[in-house]
Amino acid sequence: MLMSDELQEVADAMCQRHGVATITVEIKDVRRGRARPQTRRVTVPAWALELGRDYAVHYAIHEVTHLLSRQARHTPRFHEVEVCWLERYGMRPVYRRAYPRQMWSLAGVLLWEFHGRRRSKRAAGEGR
Numbered sequence: 658m659l660m661s662d663e664l665q666e667v668a669d670a671m672c673q674r675h676g677v678a679t680i681t682v683e684i685k686d687v688r689r690g691r692a693r694p695q696t697r698r699v700t701v702p703a704w705a706l707e708l709g710r711d712y713a714v715h716y717a718i719h720e721v722t723h724l725l726s727r728q729a730r731h732t733p734r735f736h737e738v739e740v741c742w743l744e745r746y747g748m749r750p751v752y753r754r755a756y757p758r759q760m761w762s763l764a765g766v767l768l769w770e771f772h773g774r775r776r777s778k779r780a781a782g783e784g785r
Contacts, residue, residue, distance in 0.1 A: 663710075664701060664717040671721050671742060680721055690716055692723035699724065711748060711768045715760060718742045731755035 664682045672679050681698045684706065691700045699720035706713045719739060722728075728735040736752070743750055743760075748768065750757035759770040 664713060667714055667717050667746070668699070668721045671718070671725060675725050677725065680724055682717055682721075690720045692720045694724055694727075697724065708769065711760060714746050715743060715748060715750075715757065718746065719756075 661682065661684045664684070668680045668682045678697060681696075683698055683700050684703055685700050686703045687700060688702065690702055690705070693699070699717070701713065701716050701720060705716040722735060722739040722742065726732075726735045726738040731754075740750060744763065747763050749761045749763060751759040751761065753771075756771075760768045762768055
């Protein structure tokens, strides 16, 4: 299973590239993630790690992007920054409104997808 240190490394790389102070990644037993500019902390739900590395990395990138883009909402600027970082980690999203409904590898392999409001198992690489 993915360790929280790996998600912190993702956040650290993003902060370093954008020339900003460190953002702390917290893993918590919560329903949804959160980005808090006042404390420079983001929360990734523990269940996101259970869905695999690709999903958890995406979730961390998503929350950190809220702070880096200074966008609370999922604006075009937010998605521009998010897509850039997802591609650096080998992923390409297909969006349904604000959130990805599918995530593909850059090689064209489906990594995971959502059906409606329910999280589904990853489509490929279940054992990773």
